[in-house]
Amino acid sequence: GAVVSQHPSRVICKSGTSVKIECRSLDFQATTMFWYRQFPKQSLMLMATSNEGSKATYEQGVEKDKFLINHASLTLSTLTVTSAHPEDSSFYICSAREGNNNSPLHFGNGTRLTVT
Amino acid sequence: GENVEQHPSTLSVQEGDSAVIKCTYSDSASNYFPWYKQELGKRPQLIIDIRSNVGEKKDQRIAVTLNKTAKHFSLHITETQPEDSAVYFCAASRVTGGGNKLTFGTGTQLKVEL
Numbered sequence: 001g002a003v004v005s006q007h008p009s010r011v012i013c014k015s016g017t018s019v020k021i022e023c024r025s026l027d028f029q030a031t032t033m034f035w036y037r038q039f040p041k042q043s044l045m046l047m048a049t050s051n052e053g054s055k056a057t058y059e060q061g062v063e064k065d066k067f068l069i070n071h072a073s074l075t076l077s078t079l080t081v082t083s084a085h086p087e088d089s090s091f092y093i094c095s096a097r098e099g100n101n102n103s104p105l106h107f108g109n110g111t112r113l114t115v116t
Numbered sequence: 117g118e119n120v121e122q123h124p125s126t127l128s129v130q131e132g133d134s135a136v137i138k139c140t141y142s143d144s145a146s147n148y149f150p151w152y153k154q155e156l157g158k159r160p161q162l163i164i165d166i167r168s169n170v171g172e173k174k175d176q177r178i179a180v181t182l183n184k185t186a187k188h189f190s191l192h193i194t195e196t197q198p199e200d201s202a203v204y205f206c207a208a209s210r211v212t213g214g215g216n217k218l219t220f221g222t223g224t225q226l227k228v229e230l
Contacts, residue, residue: 097216104162105150105216106162109159110158
C-alpha cells in the first residue's frame with residue numbers, strides 16, 4: 001500500500017530556532033498533502049493543505065508566516081516551524097492521498113516537536 | 117465548515133464483548149467517512165471507511181453504519197481483543213475539486229480488558 005514517510009520522528013529545539021519537517025510519498029505522487037497538529041490526548045487538527053507548485057492553503061487561525069509550507073515536488077512537502085516557542089510543542093503529522101480525491105488518506109509517522 | 121462530534125470519549129469493554137463508537141456530522145454535503153485507529157505515539161491507520169452511497173460496510177470484526185438522514189455514523193467492533201485497545205477517530209469529508217479535507221472527531225480511547 002501507499003507509504004508516507006516523515007522525518008524527523010522526534011526533534012528537540014531551543015526557543016527561537018526554526019525546525020523543518022519533511023513529508024515524502026515514497027511510492028506515489030501526491031499533488032496535495034495535508035499537515036495536521038495533535039496535542040496530547042486530543043484530536044488531529046488540520047493546519048494547512050500543501051499544494052504542489054503553488055501556495056499552501058491555511059486553516060483559520062494558523063499563522064502562515066510561522067508555519068512555512070513548501071511543496072516543491074510531487075513527492076515532498078516540508079513544514080518549517082519558524083521562531084519556535086514552547087507552545088508550538090506538539091505532534092505534527094502529514095498525510096497524502098494516492099490517486100484522486102476518492103482515495104483514502106495515508107499518514108506519516110508523525111514528528112514529536114519539543115521546544116525548550 | 118464541517119463539525120464532527122464523537123462519543124464516548126472513553127470506552128472500556130471486556131475481551132470478547134462488542135464496542136460501539138458513534139459520530140455525528142454537520143455538513144450534509146459530506147460523503148466520505150473513514151475511521152482511524154491510533155496507538156500511542158504512532159500514526160493514525162485507516163481501518164475502514166464508508167461512502168454516502170451505502171448504509172453499511174463490514175470487514176471481518178469491524179463494521180460501520182451510516183445514516184445520512186440523521187447525519188450520524190457508527191463503528192462496531194465485535195469480539196474485541198486486547199490489541200484493539202487504542203484511540204479511534206472518526207472523520208468526515210466532502211470530495212471536491214480542490215481536495216478532500218478530513219475533519220476529525222475528538223477520539224475515543226478504547227480499552228479492552230482481560
